Amino acid sequence: MKKNIGIAMGGYSSEYQISLKSGQVVCDHLSDELYEIYPLHILKDKWVCVVDNKEYPINRGDFTVTINDQTISFDCIFNAIHGTPGEDGHLQGYLAMLNIPHTSCAMYQAALTFNKRDLLATLKPFGIKSAASYYLNKGQNIDTKLICEKVGLPCFVKANKAGSSFGVTKVYKEEELTQAIEVSLKEDDEIIIESFLDGTEVSVGVIRYKGQLKVLPITEIVSENDFFDYQAKYEGKSQEITPARISEQMAETVSQIAKNIYEVLNMQGFSRSEFIFVDGYPYLLEMNTIPGLTAESILPQQAAKAGISLEDLFGNAVEEALKIGRKF
Numbered sequence: 061m062k063k064n065i066g067i068a069m070g071g072y073s074s075e076y077q078i079s080l081k082s083g084q085v086v087c088d089h090l091s092d093e094l095y096e097i098y099p100l101h102i103l104k105d106k107w108v109c110v111v112d113n114k115e116y117p118i119n120r121g122d123f124t125v126t127i128n129d130q131t132i133s134f135d136c137i138f139n140a141i142h143g144t145p146g147e148d149g150h151l152q153g154y155l156a157m158l159n160i161p162h163t164s165c166a167m168y169q170a171a172l173t174f175n176k177r178d179l180l181a182t183l184k185p186f187g188i189k190s191a192a193s194y195y196l197n198k199g200q201n202i203d204t205k206l207i208c209e210k211v212g213l214p215c216f217v218k219a220n221k222a223g224s225s226f227g228v229t230k231v232y233k234e235e236e237l238t239q240a241i242e243v244s245l246k247e248d249d250e251i252i253i254e255s256f257l258d259g260t261e262v263s264v265g266v267i268r269y270k271g272q273l274k275v276l277p278i279t280e281i282v283s284e285n286d287f288f289d290y291q292a293k294y295e296g297k298s299q300e301i302t303p304a305r306i307s308e309q310m311a312e313t314v315s316q317i318a319k320n321i322y323e324v325l326n327m328q329g330f331s332r333s334e335f336i337f338v339d340g341y342p343y344l345l346e347m348n349t350i351p352g353l354t355a356e357s358i359l360p361q362q363a364a365k366a367g368i369s370l371e372d373l374f375g376n377a378v379e380e381a382l383k384i385g386r387k388f
Contacts, residue, residue, distance in 0.1 A: 074226045210253075213256075
C-alpha cells in the first residue's frame with residue numbers, strides 16, 4: 061500500500077511564494093508510484109490540502125484532511141516551508157506532538173539554526189569561525205559609532221531570523237546604518253550586524269543519503285550584485301558554479317567543517333551551510349535547513365552533480381524520515 065505523503069509549503073513569512081514553488085517541485089518529482097502525494101498549503105489565513113484545484117481544510121487538531129468523505133492521515137510530511145513556521149521549529153514541534161514523521165530536523169535544531177546569532181554562538185566553542193558581530197533588538201538605542209567601532213565598514217545589517225536575504229543591507233557609511241536597521245526590523249525584531257568578509261563565498265550541502273552522511277559537491281557563488289541578495293538568488297543575478305573553483309585543500313577543509321557542524325548539532329534532513337573563505341579559511345555565515353528545492357536551487361544542483369536526481373533526492377528524504385519513524 062502506498063504511503064500518504066503530505067508536502068507542506070507556504071508559511072507565514074516573506075518567503076512563502078518561494079516555498080510554494082519548492083513544494084510544487086517536490087510534488088512533481090516525488091514518485092507517485094510509491095506514494096500518494098498531497099500538496100498542503102500552510103498559510104496565515106488557511107491550512108488546506110489542494111487536490112484538483114479544490115481546497116480541503118486541514119484539521120489542525122490531528123493534521124488530517126477529509127476528501128470525498130474519506131479522512132486522510134499522513135505517514136510522513138515533506139517539509140518545504142522556508143521561514144516560519146516550517147524552518148524555525150514550530151511545525152517540527154507540532155508534528156512531534158502528533159507523532160508524525162517529517163523530513164526536516166527536529167524542533168530544537170530548527171529553532172537554533174534559524175536564529176543566526178544563537179547558531180554562531182553555539183558553534184564558536186567548537187572552533188567554527190564567523191565574522192565579528194554586533195547584536196541589536198527592537199527598541200534598543202542605536203549607537204552607530206559603537207557599531208562601526210565593533211564591526212567596521214562596510215558591514216552587513218541582517219534580520220536575525222529571516223531567509224532569502226530579506227531584511228539584509230550592505231552598509232558603506234555610518235549614516236546609512238539607521239535606514240538599514242529599519243529595513244531589517246520589518247522582518248524581525250532581532251538584528252545581527254556583521255563585518256564584511258572579503259573572499260570567495262561557497263555553499264555546502266550535507267544530507268543523510270541511504271543511511272550515510274554525505275557532503276555534496278561545493279558551489280561557488282559569484283553575485284553580479286553587491287552581495288548574494290534576493291535578485292542574485294532568484295532572478296539570475298549570480299553565477300552558481302558547481303564544483304567550486306577552489307583548491308582541493310580548501311574543499312576538504314570546508315567539507316569537513318560542514319559535516320562536523322551537522323554532527324555537532326545532531327541534524328537530520330537537508331542542510332546547506334554558507335561560508336566565505338578569508339586567507340584560505342572558511343568563515344560560517346549561516347545554515348539553512350529548508351533550502352530551495354527547485355531544479356535551479358543550489359542544493360538540487362549539488363545533488364545532480366553527485367548523480368542524485370530530484371526524484372531520488374526527495375524520495376530518499378522521505379525514506380530516511382520513515383526510518384526514524386515516530387520517535388522524536
